[in-house]
Amino acid sequence: MAVSPQFVRGSSSAFLTCLLLFTTFVSVSVVAGENNGTWGDTSRVSQVAEKKGEEVADSSVTHDQSNSSEHKKVFPVLSFNYDHVRTPFEISLWILLALLMKLGFHIIPRVSNVVPESCLLIVVGLLVGGIIKAIGEEAPVLDSKLFFLYLLPPIILDAGYFLPIRHFMENMGTILVFAVVGTLWNAFFVGGMMYAVCQIEGAQLGNVDLLSCLLFGSIISAVDPVAVLAVFEEIHINELLHILVFGESLLNDAVTVVLYHLFEEFSHAGTVTIVDALLGVVCFLVVSLGGILVGFFYGILGAFTSRFTSHTRVIEPLFVFLYSYMAYLSAEVFHLSGIMSLIACGVMMRPYVEANISHKSYTTIKYFLKMWSSVSETLIFIFLGVSTVAGPHAWNWTFVVFTVVICLVSRVLGVIGLTYVINKFRIVKLTKKDQFIVAYGGLRGAIAFSLGFLLTNSQMKNMFLTAIITVIFFTVFVQGMTIRPLVELLAVKKKKESKPSINEEIHTQFLDHLLTGIEDICGHYGHHHWKDKLNRFNKTYVKRLLIAGDRSTEPQLISFYNKLEMKQAMMLVESGSAAKLPTVVSSVSVQNIQPKDSSRRRAIPSISKSREQEIRKILRANLQKTRQRLRSYSRHDLMMDPFEDNLSEVRFRKQRVEMERRMSHYLTVPANRQEMTPVRKVCFEPEHKVFTYITDGESPKGQTSRPHPSSPDAVSLLHEDSQRDNQRSVLRAKGDTELRAKTPDNQEQQEQQEEEQVKLSRCLSDPGPNKDEEGDGSFHS
Amino acid sequence: MGSSRSRMDDIPHAQQLIHETDFSAAHLLRLHQRFKLLDKYQTGELRPRDFGAIPALALNPIGDRIIGAFFSPGQETLDFPSFVRILAHFRPTDPNRSRDGTQQELANSRTRKLKFAFQLYDQDGDGKISRAELLQVLRAMLETQVVEEQLQSIAERAIQEADLDKDDAISFDEFRRSLEKVNIDHKMSIRFLK
Numbered sequence: 008m009a010v011s012p013q014f015v016r017g018s019s020s021a022f023l024t025c026l027l028l029f030t031t032f033v034s035v036s037v038v039a040g041e042n043n044g045t046w047g048d049t050s051r052v053s054q055v056a057e058k059k060g061e062e063v064a065d066s067s068v069t070h071d072q073s074n075s076s077e078h079k080k081v082f083p084v085l086s087f088n089y090d091h092v093r094t095p096f097e098i099s100l101w102i103l104l105a106l107l108m109k110l111g112f113h114i115i116p117r118v119s120n121v122v123p124e125s126c127l128l129i130v131v132g133l134l135v136g137g138i139i140k141a142i143g144e145e146a147p148v149l150d151s152k153l154f155f156l157y158l159l160p161p162i163i164l165d166a167g168y169f170l171p172i173r174h175f176m177e178n179m180g181t182i183l184v185f186a187v188v189g190t191l192w193n194a195f196f197v198g199g200m201m202y203a204v205c206q207i208e209g210a211q212l213g214n215v216d217l218l219s220c221l222l223f224g225s226i227i228s229a230v231d232p233v234a235v236l237a238v239f240e241e242i243h244i245n246e247l248l249h250i251l252v253f254g255e256s257l258l259n260d261a262v263t264v265v266l267y268h269l270f271e272e273f274s275h276a277g278t279v280t281i282v283d284a285l286l287g288v289v290c291f292l293v294v295s296l297g298g299i300l301v302g303f304f305y306g307i308l309g310a311f312t313s314r315f316t317s318h319t320r321v322i323e324p325l326f327v328f329l330y331s332y333m334a335y336l337s338a339e340v341f342h343l344s345g346i347m348s349l350i351a352c353g354v355m356m357r358p359y360v361e362a363n364i365s366h367k368s369y370t371t372i373k374y375f376l377k378m379w380s381s382v383s384e385t386l387i388f389i390f391l392g393v394s395t396v397a398g399p400h401a402w403n404w405t406f407v408v409f410t411v412v413i414c415l416v417s418r419v420l421g422v423i424g425l426t427y428v429i430n431k432f433r434i435v436k437l438t439k440k441d442q443f444i445v446a447y448g449g450l451r452g453a454i455a456f457s458l459g460f461l462l463t464n465s466q467m468k469n470m471f472l473t474a475i476i477t478v479i480f481f482t483v484f485v486q487g488m489t490i491r492p493l494v495e496l497l498a499v500k501k502k503k504e505s506k507p508s509i510n511e512e513i514h515t516q517f518l519d520h521l522l523t524g525i526e527d528i529c530g531h532y533g534h535h536h537w538k539d540k541l542n543r544f545n546k547t548y549v550k551r552l553l554i555a556g557d558r559s560t561e562p563q564l565i566s567f568y569n570k571l572e573m574k575q576a577m578m579l580v581e582s583g584s585a586a587k588l589p590t591v592v593s594s595v596s597v598q599n600i601q602p603k604d605s606s607r608r609r610a611i612p613s614i615s616k617s618r619e620q621e622i623r624k625i626l627r628a629n630l631q632k633t634r635q636r637l638r639s640y641s642r643h644d645l646m647m648d649p650f651e652d653n654l655s656e657v658r659f660r661k662q663r664v665e666m667e668r669r670m671s672h673y674l675t676v677p678a679n680r681q682e683m684t685p686v687r688k689v690c691f692e693p694e695h696k697v698f699t700y701i702t703d704g705e706s707p708k709g710q711t712s713r714p715h716p717s718s719p720d721a722v723s724l725l726h727e728d729s730q731r732d733n734q735r736s737v738l739r740a741k742g743d744t745e746l747r748a749k750t751p752d753n754q755e756q757q758e759q760q761e762e763e764q765v766k767l768s769r770c771l772s773d774p775g776p777n778k779d780e781e782g783d784g785s786f787h788s
Numbered sequence: 789m790g791s792s793r794s795r796m797d798d799i800p801h802a803q804q805l806i807h808e809t810d811f812s813a814a815h816l817l818r819l820h821q822r823f824k825l826l827d828k829y830q831t832g833e834l835r836p837r838d839f840g841a842i843p844a845l846a847l848n849p850i851g852d853r854i855i856g857a858f859f860s861p862g863q864e865t866l867d868f869p870s871f872v873r874i875l876a877h878f879r880p881t882d883p884n885r886s887r888d889g890t891q892q893e894l895a896n897s898r899t900r901k902l903k904f905a906f907q908l909y910d911q912d913g914d915g916k917i918s919r920a921e922l923l924q925v926l927r928a929m930l931e932t933q934v935v936e937e938q939l940q941s942i943a944e945r946a947i948q949e950a951d952l953d954k955d956d957a958i959s960f961d962e963f964r965r966s967l968e969k970v971n972i973d974h975k976m977s978i979r980f981l982k
Contacts, residue, residue, distance in 0.1 A: 177974070434880045435974045503969055509942060509951045509968040513922075516929060518905060518975050523852040525878055526978055527844040530822050533978055536844070543847075562930050568942050782910065 101147075104135075106384040123487045125237040125388050129480070132392015133720045139393070146397035151457045155345075158387050159454070160335050161379035163346050164235055164328075166257065167353035168376060174250045177534075181429050181437075182251060185445070187257035189421045190228050194266055196417040197410075198224025204409045211403065215467060218274040223471050225266035226459050227414060227478055231452030232256040232346070234479075237384055238450060238487045245500040248441055252448040259344035260454075261295035267458055268342065298344035302351025305334035309352070310359035310553040317555060324375060327360060359553040362566065366573075394456070395476050401469035410474040411481050414451075422446040440497050447490055450482040451475075488560040507574075512567050735787035805869055809876035815980045819875065823868050833865040834858075841941050849928045861913070877904045880977040901976040902967065906960050916957035919943055 089096070108131045112119050118127065139146040180627070198221035235256045239249055269287045310329035316323045331352045338348035362371060422445050430436045437445075460477045462468045494501075499641045523535040558566075806816060824830070826838050839845060839855040848854065849907045854957045858866050858874055877900055909917045910927055930939070951965045958966075 434977050434979060435971070505969045507803045507951055508966060509946050509972060513926070513929075513942075514905070514967055515965075515970060515975070517909075517925065520848055520929065521905060521908065522878070522976065522978060524845055524848045524851055525875070526846070527842050527981070528839065528854070529819070529875065529978070530825070531978060531980070535978070562934065564926075564930055564942070565934060565938060568938075568945070665821060758830055
């Protein structure tokens with residue numbers, strides 16, 4: 008296996024490539040060696056052993072082999088028992104290989120810019136499959152059960168959970184038309200045309216009957232969500248096109264399932280009657296609606312469960328994953344559409360679960376889903392490559408070529424025809440460019456392959472599989488690689504990376520209300536009317552049921568605003584920018600204080616009271632820290648690594664100084680508007696309280712410290728006790744200073760500011776132990 | 789066709805309206821029917837209380853503002869052409885219209901739509917959304933159980949984000965800029981039935 012000269016450029020990439028290839032070779036040979044399944048092949052085992060430099064293993068293998076004939080044996084210091092861990096070992100090795108490949112691609116930037124990842128992974132799969140075949144072993148094939156039960160759900164769940172609902176609902180009609188009518192059209196057109204092709208003399212395809220062709224058509228016609236995701240994610244087109252193609256790929260699952268089962272049944276039965284066709288339509292409705300209902304049911308269960316998880320935060324993500332997986336499996340039990348069930352579950356669950364769970368759980372869910380779906384995707388493509396090399400093929404030029412051509416043609420015709428009809432009903436019409444991208448984005452993928460694999464064995468099956476694989480390769484390679492330059496060429500609108508803006512949210516809601524009003528005036532029960540009704544229903548009944556605590560009555564704007572502020576506050580901590588400091592601080596403190604406190608605050612001269620509360624909270628938080636440290640180690644506690652932040656703190660310190668300077672500038676601003684922003688002033692004070700922070704790792708220890716831009720001094724764990732005492736005394740001492748500093752006096756603030764620049768501080772405006780978990784809940788990344 | 793033709797004659801200045809607002813004749817008829825339905829006492833003009841009779845509008849947090857937008861300041865009544873002209877703002881924009889400079893004058897152009905929305909915010913008509921006006925809108929939209937400080941901070945942040953010329957109010961231009969990522973053509977259009 009020669010290393011291509013291109014890769015030699017740069018020692019690191021060359022080294023990495025060598026490492027990857029070496030790993031490939033080793034793993035493959037190990038896998039191949041174990042596929043033999045017998046101990047007899049000690050030569051291979053010893054090959055591996057030599058590579059690993061374990062000569063001892065070699066001897067003990069032979070030693071083990073001779074065990075049976077002896078009663079008294081030397082105690083084996085080192086023994087080799089691979090069978091014991093074989094299955095998990097192989098699985099892990101495969102996954103590791105796949106991920107190393109993925110890593111490798113991203114390190115070599117030139118390749119990953121041109122070729123989409125899916126193509127590279129298939130190529131790797133081909134290589135690995137080739138290697139395995141060259142060695143003479145049986146290559147693992149993409150088992151359908153493995154695919155449908157283990158590899159597909161994570162990807163779909165990831166897609167469904169993070170589905171952009173607004174765009175999806177707005178274009179629901181279009182998506183449904185493309186998914187249902189489009190797939191039907193594709194299936195019948197391809198099936199019919201292939202049957203016509205099979206009638207051609209000299210193609211040796213005479214034995215393929217109409218039903219088989221239709222079955223083949225139904226398998227090959229479905230746009231594949233995995234492939235679409237893999238390719239579209241890298242090209243960043245605008246949301247409309249993305250959701251159109253992607254939504255279509257998700258929703259056509261119902262159609263595919265029904266058609267597939269229908270034709271498979273019929274191909275055994277022989278004849279089709281009108282009744283069967285009608286039953287097929289009914290079946291379609293049952294499959295899709297049933298799938299969605301199952302998904303909704305599990306989604307509501309999941310949301311309801313999450314309402315009570317405030318005391319067991321650690322297992323919150325599991326509920327999301329398990330309920331969704333159960334939804335998928337339950338749907339599959341009844342041959343309903345598992346994909347639609349999974350999507351419905353994720354969509355249903357998400358708003359309520361997110362309102363209930365902690366910030367950490369949310370992050371966990373997000374990253375686990377992304378991780379699993381990434382692994383699944385990688386594995387699927389590699390397996391696809393391996394299966395291509397492995398599987399029995401029956402290549403028939405006519406069949407395959409015509410399949411590819413007809414698939415393309417039918418897709419284009421379908422899209423054009425449907426768009427013509429759809430545009431009559433759409434407000435924002437689809438342009439020719441949009442149509443082209445939609446047609447071009449109709450990629451086929453592993454679902455088609457797996458469905459084909461499920462067919463009963465016959466000569467036709469092999470031919471079908473070959474054709475399916477060819478179409479998949481064609482769409483993924485040719486269309487996948489060229490779609491990016493085409494998007495550039497056609498100047499298709501790209502996705503605008505925009506920061507969420509409170510203005511947008513306010514105005515969007517305002518416009519929603521406005522349009523609903525206008526629709527009511529016109530007496531027109533349109534889109535906005537129903538959306539408004541749904542929102543009202545959601546607010547009055549569903550939210551109360553599914554969301555814990557007083558988050559259930561929180562208006563959407565407020566939760567959006569809070570999310571925004573939290574996000575920004577966290578960004579502030581990490582980046583050191585103080586641009587939006589005033590509002591951050593004020594909103595955060597508002598969050599900390601319960602409503603009743605705020606009303607109390609309003610009655611009394613607000614300044615001192617709330618500051619008192621802040622002090623109290625900080626004290627409580629520190630005391631709590633003591634308690635926490637005294638608790639014994641428990642695996643289930645989410646404790647932060649105390650040394651984790653140490654390194655970054657040094658980096659931040661410089662930024663903190665800069666920030667403090669800017670903060671003091673802002674301090675002067677609210678001085679002029681006393682009545683309006685007492686809160687703001689209050690919150691600033693804790694910032695400037697000069698209590699030195701105990702340790703870096705202390706603050707996020709299981710609590711959500713409101714990330715205010717400050718950093719501790721260089722304090723180590725050893726000094727924490729003395730520091731804490733120091734802190735409290737400092738607090739008391741500073742009480743007076745703060746009172747004085749409350750008066751809008753620039754000079755004093757300057758003084759204080761200088762002090763603070765010496766000793767930087769961090770505000771521990773924690774809500775305290777009881778509300779700790781609730782405080783967690785308001786965090787969202 | 790005969791009956792509809794007679795109804796077309798009921799509509800004053802129908803042809804002119806069609807030309808001005810780009811509604812089709814069928815649309816206009818439908819709107820006229822609706823107008824007559826709302827006009828319970830058949831006076832030929834609408835009053836605010838006629839709008840108030842629409843039940844769904846009463847539930848709308850900014851319902852009264854919308855009603856107010858139909859009536860020019862000082863006017864008590866609304867005749868059909870004005871009714872249609874205002875509703876013309878919400879027609880879907882036609883991307884194929886010729887860009888010969890008349891685009892801006894079309895009632896349903898993006899700018900005009902935004903201007904209409906802006907006027908709903910800006911009740912005193914000074915061309916800017918002041919902090920107080922924004923607070924009023926927020927209070928109306930958020931209805932219940934919102935702490936005053938939260939409203940203040942939201943309004944504060946909104947103005948900070950949008951206000952580029954630092955005059956502590958949002959002008960029409962800043963308003964438009966803050967909405968540039970929103971597909972206004974889609975968001976502010978309704979499908980008029982025939």
